[in-house]
Amino acid sequence: MSAAVSLDRLDFKLLDHLQRNGHCSNVELAAAVGLSPSPCLARVKRLSEAGVLRGFDANIDxxxxxxxxxxxxxxxxxxxxxxxxxxxxxxxxxxxxxxxxxxxxxxxxxxxxxxxxxxxxxxxxxxxxxxxxxxxxxxxxxxVLRKAFASRTVPLRSLKLEG
Missing domain, CATH: 3.30.70.920 (Lrp/AsnC effector binding domain/regulation of amino acid metabolism (RAM) domain)
Known part of the structure; x- marks a missing residue:
């Protein structure tokens, strides 16, 4: 396993929102997590550069x-x-x-x-x-006979990954 990246509460809020709505605009994301757009974009860029945020994928049925x-x-x-x-x-x-x-x-x-x-x-x-x-x-x-359910999100809050 690779070393964990140091993240704060706002980083986790960003990740949680993005995994549920990766198609949102930076303005929408900033409003959802309580930041202004510029610092929000900087955090998303930092999370991407650190490899925490790997991309924005389409969820195809x-x-x-x-x-x-x-x-x-x-x-x-x-x-x-x-x-x-x-x-x-x-x-x-x-x-x-x-x-x-x-x-x-x-x-x-x-x-x-x-x-x-x-x-x-x-x-x-x-x-x-x-x-x-x-x-x-x-x-x-x-x-697989049928998929009963599937989630594309990771339960960040219940994993207690925050410091």
């Missing part, structure tokens, strides 16, 4: 665009060496359908979130990863 499947896969790697993990991670990162890759503890080494156009495309991705010979000894799959 894939279901309105057509058919797709979401799959969670548990991956176990044969050798537990830093280089073995790095090799697997690079291979996974090169497949755009793999949207999330978590190195985890427990019964497997990684959990992947894969969004593919079809079950056959997912099978191609799985087969490709296995054929790359990147150390996979177990590949377990969970197909």
């Amino acid at each position: 894939l279901e309105k665009l057509g058919e797709f499947i979401t799959v969670f896969s548990e991956i176990t790697i044969g050798e537990h060496r830093r280089n073995s993990f790095r090799i697997f991670e690079q291979a996974a990162e090169n497949l755009p359908e793999i949207t999330d890759c978590y190195n985890v503890s427990g019964g497997c080494d990684y959990i992947l979130k894969i969004t593919a156009a079809s079950m056959s495309r997912f099978s191609e991705i799985r087969d490709h990863l296995i054929e790359l010979d990147v150390g996979i000894i177990k590949f377990s799959t969970k197909i």
Whole structure:
């Protein structure tokens, strides 16, 4: 993990508002957090330069665009060496359908979130990863039947990240 960036109460208010409404103007953001526009813009710039604020992404409803499947896969790697993990991670990162890759503890080494156009495309991705010979000894799959809920926000207030 990287070192934490020192943030104050206003920084957290900015982040909280931006993650809920990243498309707002600087004037709207400043009013929402109780700052004037110039210091608000300076704080947003500082948060961006520090890497805390990584960008402003569109929240796309894939279901309105057509058919797709979401799959969670548990991956176990044969050798537990830093280089073995790095090799697997690079291979996974090169497949755009793999949207999330978590190195985890427990019964497997990684959990992947894969969004593919079809079950056959997912099978191609799985087969490709296995054929790359990147150390996979177990590949377990969970197909999402429906998304009960999802949040694009992080509970900053309840994480007690403020000093």
